[in-house]
Amino acid sequence: MNFIEELRWRGMIHDIMPGTEDEFAKGMTAAYIGFDPTGDSLHIGSLVQIMILVHLQRAGHKPFALVGGATGMVGDPSGKSQERNLLDNDTLQHNLTCIQQQLEQFLDFGPIKNSAEVVNNYDWFKNMNFLDFIRDVGKHISINYMMSKDSVKSRLETGMSFTEFSYQLVQGYDFYWLWKNKNCKVQLGGSDQWGNIVTGTELIRRKGQGEAFACTTPLIKKADGTKFGKTEGGNVWLDKTKTSPYKFYQYWINASDEDAANYIRIFTLLSKEEIEAIEKEHSEAPHLRVLQKTLAKDITIRVHSEEDYNSAISASEILFKNGDEAIAGLKALPENIFNDVFEGVPQAEISSSELESGLGIIDALSAKTNFLASNGEARRALKENSISVNKNKVTDEKLLTSDDLINGRYVLIQKGKKNYYLIKAV
Numbered sequence: 388m389n390f391i392e393e394l395r396w397r398g399m400i401h402d403i404m405p406g407t408e409d410e411f412a413k414g415m416t417a418a419y420i421g422f423d424p425t426g427d428s429l430h431i432g433s434l435v436q437i438m439i440l441v442h443l444q445r446a447g448h449k450p451f452a453l454v455g456g457a458t459g460m461v462g463d464p465s466g467k468s469q470e471r472n473l474l475d476n477d478t479l480q481h482n483l484t485c486i487q488q489q490l491e492q493f494l495d496f497g498p499i500k501n502s503a504e505v506v507n508n509y510d511w512f513k514n515m516n517f518l519d520f521i522r523d524v525g526k527h528i529s530i531n532y533m534m535s536k537d538s539v540k541s542r543l544e545t546g547m548s549f550t551e552f553s554y555q556l557v558q559g560y561d562f563y564w565l566w567k568n569k570n571c572k573v574q575l576g577g578s579d580q581w582g583n584i585v586t587g588t589e590l591i592r593r594k595g596q597g598e599a600f601a602c603t604t605p606l607i608k609k610a611d612g613t614k615f616g617k618t619e620g621g622n623v624w625l626d627k628t629k630t631s632p633y634k635f636y637q638y639w640i641n642a643s644d645e646d647a648a649n650y651i652r653i654f655t656l657l658s659k660e661e662i663e664a665i666e667k668e669h670s671e672a673p674h675l676r677v678l679q680k681t682l683a684k685d686i687t688i689r690v691h692s693e694e695d696y697n698s699a700i701s702a703s704e705i706l707f708k709n710g711d712e713a714i715a716g717l718k719a720l721p722e723n724i725f726n727d728v729f730e731g732v733p734q735a736e737i738s739s740s741e742l743e744s745g746l747g748i749i750d751a752l753s754a755k756t757n758f759l760a761s762n763g764e765a766r767r768a769l770k771e772n773s774i775s776v777n778k779n780k781v782t783d784e785k786l787l788t789s790d791d792l793i794n795g796r797y798v799l800i801q802k803g804k805k806n807y808y809l810i811k812a813v
Contacts, residue, residue: 390446391602396659397652399439399604401578404588407600410572411448415501418443418573419451419565421508421558421580424459425474427485428626431638432616434690435604435653437493439575440503444494445656449501451571452490454483456509458557483507489625492690506569508561524560527593528586536582555586562587566599578603607653610645620730625690632687632695633702633727639683640676640703644669647678655685702728705778713778722794729799733758734809742798742812745786748774751800751810758800758808768802775801 391408394400410416420436440450459479487505494503565571574584584601591599607615616623623638624630651662669678687696702724705716735756752758752765759765768774769783777799791798798810
């Protein structure tokens with residue numbers, strides 16, 4: 388299966404310029420995607436484009452990943468309702484280094500014929516002055532052409548600076564430079580980049596009397612209408628210090644059936660036959676969530692590691708365990724993962740001195756925490772055997788002590804199967 392056919396069955400083509408598929412059919416072709424360096428980590432929205440480059444390289448073509456050291460100083464207006472803050476050079480350089488390290492996780496930069504390359508457009512813009520740019524680049528693209536782009540038209544009422552208006556010329560020159568110096572004939576990207584990409588092909592045609600091609604991917608939308616890659620806490624990042632492997636795993640495992648069927652095509656390297664077999668197995672027993680489990684495992688291991696995947700599984704299963712096995716698992720969790728697992732659970736603070744002398748469970752449930760409304764309700768819950776401390780059932784004789792603290796700070800209270808409360812020693 389060739390590169391374009393691979394993208395097509397995976398549902399990863401939105402627009403494609405005539406002749407693009409023929410260009411790839413000629414033999415090894417170089418293509419590039421640009422990555423925004425406004426942060427020091429890519430997120431799972433960026434992972435769509437990373438996977439495009441992975442498929443490109445697997446099909447025998449040469450991938451270029453352009454990190455925008457120059458364009459990051461300008462800011463792409465595509466899909467933006469207002470102008471972004473510009474970054475200082477030190478921040479930008481830090482971001483570029485981090486992003487390159489992430490790209491190296493997925494692409495082969497080794498001594499092979501179609502080895503991946505990272506290029507930084509600052510390298511060719513740093514010695515170009517403004518007069519050179521408007522003379523050698525600007526004269527080839529008309530104002531009418533630039534005004535016709537959606538990224539411009541959508542901002543005419545609210546306004547946009549000349550800096551942002553000129554962005555499509557800067558990105559267009561990137562394509563021209565790579566076409567001329569690296570024989571790169573195709574630009575790939577998200578569908579919101581189509582206008583910027585075809586400006587590049589137009590510049591190559593007018594300035595270089597050459598031919599170049601373009602292909603874009605659809606912007607991913609979740610079936611429920613919420614934004615892909617976003618949680619209540621913000622973006623789902625590839626950097627584990629920003630989004631822990633546990634939260635990363637949870638994002639995929641909690642996908643709906645419809646979304647998981649889409650994601651498994653986009654974010655894994657499983658073949659068409661393998662995916663169809665998994666979907667068939669899932670349809671026969673949806674409650675087992677085979678589709679989500681396969682997706683979450685594959686992507687968590689590739690972005691992080693098998694060890695991180697196993698830790699995420701262990702953390703996820705703690706909620707369903709009881710007794711000694713559960714308390715051992717809780718105490719083994721690093722504090723950051725413990726906090727991730729119980730994020731959003733109500734908390735109350737109790738002084739460490741009270742735990743040193745022993746705190747009665749009824750006070751811990753009501754008077755000291757308001758977890759339950761009254762001492763009477765607390766006694767009834769204990770009598771019904773519905774209260775657990777650190778996943779162990781307790782009676783009204785239970786005293787909370789320092790020995791009950793998890794990570795030296797927390798006691799986990801539970802009523803029934805789903806109602807949790809955290810006591811934090813201060």
